[in-house]
Amino acid sequence: MLTDTPHQSLVERIRDIGHAEAVRRFFGLLKELIDIVNLPNGDARLAFVVKQDKSSITANVNFFQALRIQRPRRGEIEYHLTIKKSYQDRLKGIEELVFEPLTEKSDYLAVVIGQSNVHLLYLPILRTCWEDCLLELVESTKRGPHSARHNTDVYRAAEDEAFLSELIRLADDPTLEDRILNGLGVEEPETEYETASKLPQQPHNLILFGPPGTGKTFALQPYLHEQNASLITFHPSYSYEEFVEGIRPEAINGQISYKIRKGIFYKACQSAIQQAGYGTIADCLNDSQENRRQKLAKAPAHYLLIDEVNRANVASVFGDLITLLEADKRLGAENELWLTLPYSQERFGVPINLFVIGTMNTTDRSIALLDIALRRRFSFREIRPDATILGEIDGIELPQLLRTINERIEYLLDRDHQIGHAYLTTIKTYAELCDAFRDRIIPLLQEYFFNDWAKIQLILGDNPAWGKDPNQRLIWIKRKYTANAANKLFGELPESMDEVVTYEINPNLQQDHYDQVPVEAFIRIYQKL
Incomplete structure (x- = not known):
């Protein structure tokens, strides 16, 4: 309960601003500022100011304005984020941004974003510029004291979602505090929303899997054209601390400090929440279950790829x-x-309007090896090689060529190691086809079969029984070592020696002499005379 009076000026400014969602968004930014500068409430370097003569709330760091929300007498609500003046060129391509100098000679300026362009607050390049500036401001030698101006309730509201929610309720209904103090109790009415869901009809968790070159990453492109999408590529050393949140070391003026940084999954969940009108995940969790359900159901989707x-x-x-x-x-x-996150101790949930879509190359690891808990929570959609989209080059039927190679790979190895159509889709000339086999397809087959050249010959129809003329083969037999040849090479016969055969790639193919590689070298892969 709010039983004291120092908060009154903050309540009045929230009432002047008159936009609960914008206020929550501002305090979400302020929470990030607090985490970055890592200073306690009441520190002389901070001044969170509530001005009575202006409809604004400002966060100052070492006498510099760092963050502000205000409602001008005319116009929409504005957010002011301070950046270094030298960073302005990085943001010039974003036409909606307005730049205002803090003072005539200041090395810093404010990036002004109106409520109608509020999505720009979450541009990665802008956030990076702002965060870098905060780290510089906190180390500035131009210090306080700020204690006379600092409003401790602003700091508390950024750290305590329940306290902020009560401030907003008081600002919305000036009679509420009297009724609370008189013990009458107040129940917040449930807001009525349209129940029609805007969420797409697809699995919330989906993995597209298949061999390399089947267009799995290409299938993500339509989602990237959406405004609400985030993309990440996993790698073997990727961790929970990078994905959700973790403590990161930072060196500032030779001093090491450790701060909690949010990962892309946390930020994607936060972006999805903001699509429903909430400023932060905490705001969403503080809402009633029914309001939350209806808001998130009709919110636009956010995609994490x-x-x-x-x-x-x-x-x-x-x-x-x-x-x-x-x-x-x-x-x-x-x-x-x-649940409660382990580092920040914040409550955290995954909103229903977040869709997680992944791609998986089956040659790297089979689905059967994935954690069974993950398999149960994801839907899997196989993307196979599509030979029908290929054409013909100099009489070579690429669809039949690809189908024959893949059928042989599936027989000798498995279906997860087939070759995708993307290896051949961009080919326009015979020389490009030769390049694709020399630089991509044959090296891939070497990897698949661990340099078992006899099997690679089977795949390409270069085995003697298939009937290719020697000059039409892409893989040549370099030499067969009989017992006499081995004895001549070593001076004695190695023990337990079987007949050894060495291979080489067609030298004309290797040396770009494509005019010496007959078209039949490829036609005869799928066609036996």
């Missing part, structure tokens, strides 16, 4: 969030759950 999802240790990267990924356990769903 994970390329090469199986290259990381997925169970380790997702950690304790694996349960929250289930569609019915998400915020806004029937059996919604949330």
